[in-house]
Structures are given as C-alpha cells and as structure tokens.
Amino acid sequence: MSALVVNLAYLAAAVMFIFGLRMLGSPATARSGNALSSGGMLIAIVVTLLSKGIVEFHWIAIAAAAGALVGALASRLVAMTSMPEMVALFNGSGGIASLLVGWAALFAPDPGVGAVTTFTAVTVFLSVMIGGVTFSGSIIAWAKLAEVMPSGAIVFAAQRFINGALLGGLVVCGVFFALEPAPDTHLFYAILGLAVLLGIMAVIPIGGADMPVVISLLNSYSGLAACAAGFAINNNILIVSGSLVGAAGIILTNIMCKAMNRSLTNVLFSGFGAVKTATKVEGEVKPIVAEDAYLILEAASSVTFVPGYGMAVAQAQHVVRELGEILESNGCEVSYAIHPVAGRMPGHMNVLLAEANVPYDQLVESDDINPRMPNVDVAVVIGANDVVNPAARDDEASPIYGMPIVNVDHARTVFVLKRSMASGFAGVDNPLFFGTNTRMLFGDAKASISALIAEFK
C-alpha cells in the first residue's frame, strides 16, 4: 500500500478518534463514541500492517496475540472497585510501549542522512523520559492503590532536592545524548535508569487521597509519550492522537486540582499526609444503632447518599442501591451526591454506582446538591471523610481549608457510616462527627446498610 493511502487512512483514524472523544462527553452517545474510536484504532493498525514498512510479521504477530489476550482477560476480570489500579496499569503499559518505540527508533537511521539526526535524538530522549516516568510512576500508583505498598505519602528530608537533581541529571544526559546519539551506550542506559527512577520518586510522596490527580496526570503523560514517539519516527497519527490524550489528561488533572482547591505543584510536591496542623476538634460522638436509624429513614421524605472510597473498600454499592430503592418505594426522594475527588480516580463513585444499576440521572454533583441541602432530611455518608469535612469551609488552620465540600452538615440529620473513630486519610480531624445533628453508625458499611435493609423488611 502506498504511503499516500496509508497517510489518508491515518487521517480517517484521527477523525474517528476526535469524534469518538467528543461522543464520550455525553452519556447517551459515550458507548458508540468508544466503539468509533476503537474502529479508528483498527484502521490505523490494519493499514500499518499492509504498509511497505513491515516485512517481518513473525514476532509482532506473537507479541500482538499475547498482548490482546492479556488485555482482554484483564478488562473482563477486573472488579469495578479495582478500576483505578487497572487504569494505572494500562497507563503504564502505554508508557513503556512508547519508551521502547523511541529506543528502537535509534536503530533506524534517517533516510538520506545515514545517521540519527539531532532532532530525532531529542525526540527519542523525550519519549524515553516521558515513557519511563509514566511507566514507573504508574507501577508505583498501582502498588499504592492495590496496597501492595503503604498508600500514604512517603516523605523524607531533601526529597525535592533529590527529585530536582534527578530531573537536572536527566536533562544534562539528554543534551550530551542529543549531541552524539547512539543506542547502546552508558549514556543512553543512564537516561533510561534516571527516567524510571524519577517516575518512582515523583509518585511516592503522593498520598492515596490524591490519587485522582496522579492517575489523570499519568494518563496525560502516556499520551505525551506516544506523541514524542511519533516525533521520533515521523508519524502523524501518533502525534495527533498522543496530543489529544495529553490535552484530555491535563484537563482532567485540572478539574481534580480545582475540586481540592490545590495547585498541581502543591499536590505533586507537598506530601500532603504529613501535615497536621488543624485546630483540634473535640466533642461528643453520638452513636446510633440500626433500629433507630431505620425509624428516622422511614420517616424521611428526602435522603442523599454521599459515597466515598470507603464504599468501594466495603463493596457496599449494591446494598446502597437496594436501600435507595426501598426508600423510593417508601415515597422518599433519593439522590447520590458525588464529590469530584471521592474515591481514587476521577469518576470512581459514578462507575461503582452505575455497576450497581443506579441510573446516572440520580447522581448529582456537589455544587448542585449544596443549595438544596437544608431541605434534605437525611444525608447518609458512606465511607467519605475529607470531602464532607466542614473544617474545609470553616477552619482556616485546616490543611484542607478552601476545598469545596458536600455540605452534609446542613442537612437536617447526618448519618456517618464509619468503621471506627480513626481520622480520615489526610490525617485531618472531622468536626462533622461531633455535630449536633450527626449520628454515627459504626461498623462495616456493607453490614450496616444490610442491617438497615433488614429493618425495612
């Protein structure tokens, strides 16, 4: 197939990606948008295989078959609660693929020049650097999410200095590499090592509650890495698709940062979990048992559920939906208030509730529910903490001060489902627990909700 036909097919694929992404923006068209974008991918792959550039099919066929098997199995078997881990691993595999493509480009001298040009060398350096950081950063993010390693922030003295030195060292190596590019030198391996190390060092100081930001940022990097690899091999479709993904990731990152009222630099460098300066809150916690909670819910005419990461941990989404349906058939108005950073990735709670068959038009964003909160009879907080912490609104000394929250304390009654009285992820005490209208329902969230359902029956 001629280069002209191949490039026209790439153009068609790019258009399909663009329309696919656009259709992903509305629930009604999202699924066909994803299918359209996968069609674009198929076209790009098929024309590449038919192009003159490919003469040796043996290894790539084996690799593609193995990759397709792994990808298909992983996507089929993963539990919805583990979706953040899955996305992290997919990001990482995209990152390392781009790293390898950049590396391999060093073996293919530019036609007509007979050697790797400086331009190619710079782009190879960028794809190895971004790809390496994406890969190791995603592995660390996965390890934190899967709790293979402690999910808290790991901070130590001179951390920023060391990370700065790593980045500086990478850039210096990159300059020397660009002057004299060669694939099999100590310099190249140093770049490889430094990039992987930088990815690790960049993600370990970020605590679990900040993971939505990290995941979307790594998503952006995986696109930028593909984009850099596209420059390294002079390929338009890689550049277009990579930069679309890069831009999408940046926007999501920005939304997540805004939802926490923090700058990206603050998320990346502050080691949030370590700060603990909030005004100490004291008061009496008022526990409640399921029987009493039932009586209040039974009389309520509007109930809002506010889920957090704890709902994912307890796998409580199905029983929550069941309770919601019981309340509705009891004549009660039920909604679900979703904070943008609830959970461990953007939209985590929405996916879990969708899995449990909660219609998406019942999910409301915090900005929409807050004005209505004083008319809500019962707000049921399920495993959320920081996103409902009134200290973010009222206590200037709190480390999360300024973060927009779901104002559950304005509801007539608040039930907080909580395992025990430990403080939240950020190590911040929550005055909500001591509020006069707050009742604590201690125990596993799933067991507590099941007990409530049993009361209704």
Added chain:
Amino acid sequence: MELIPVYLAFILILAIFLGFELISKVPATLHTPLMSGANAISGITIVGALLTGGAGGPSWLATLLGATAVFFATVNVVGGYLVTDRMLGMFKKRTDDAP
C-alpha cells in the same frame, strides 16, 4: 526536508488545542470512561511499535524492542477499549417502569 519538524510541530499544537476544546465540557459522571477511553487511544503507539518491530532490519535488538512494545501497546489498546465499553454498558438512565 528540514521543514518536517516544523510541520510536525504544527500538527502537535493544533491537536493539543483541539483536545482542550473536545474535553472541556465532560460531565463528572463520565470522567472514568473518558480517562480509560483516552488511555486506549494513547495505545496508538502500537503503530510505531509495529513499524519498528516489523521492519526486519539488521539489528535483532531493534526487533526485540519493537515486539516488546507491540505487546505492551496491544495490552493498552485491547484492554483499554474493552474495559471502557464494559463500564459504559453499565451506565443507565432511569426508566419510568422501574419499581
């Protein structure tokens, strides 16, 4: 020939602006599918992997690197699209005949 990097840079800049325009108004409900769908698109690097792994050049290392890249990129593409589809299949609008 020396203008090629400039043309590529043109494409890059325009695509970034297009990306910002496309994504800026996505409802929070769809953040996860959007992210995993975009992630699947970043698996486009599979095209580069196929080209380097299938070039049949003299260097066995280049072939190995390319083939390994094909593996990881295929995981990314296949897994990314399927998992996005699986998630989106669960998003339902309220039906009036619900109990």
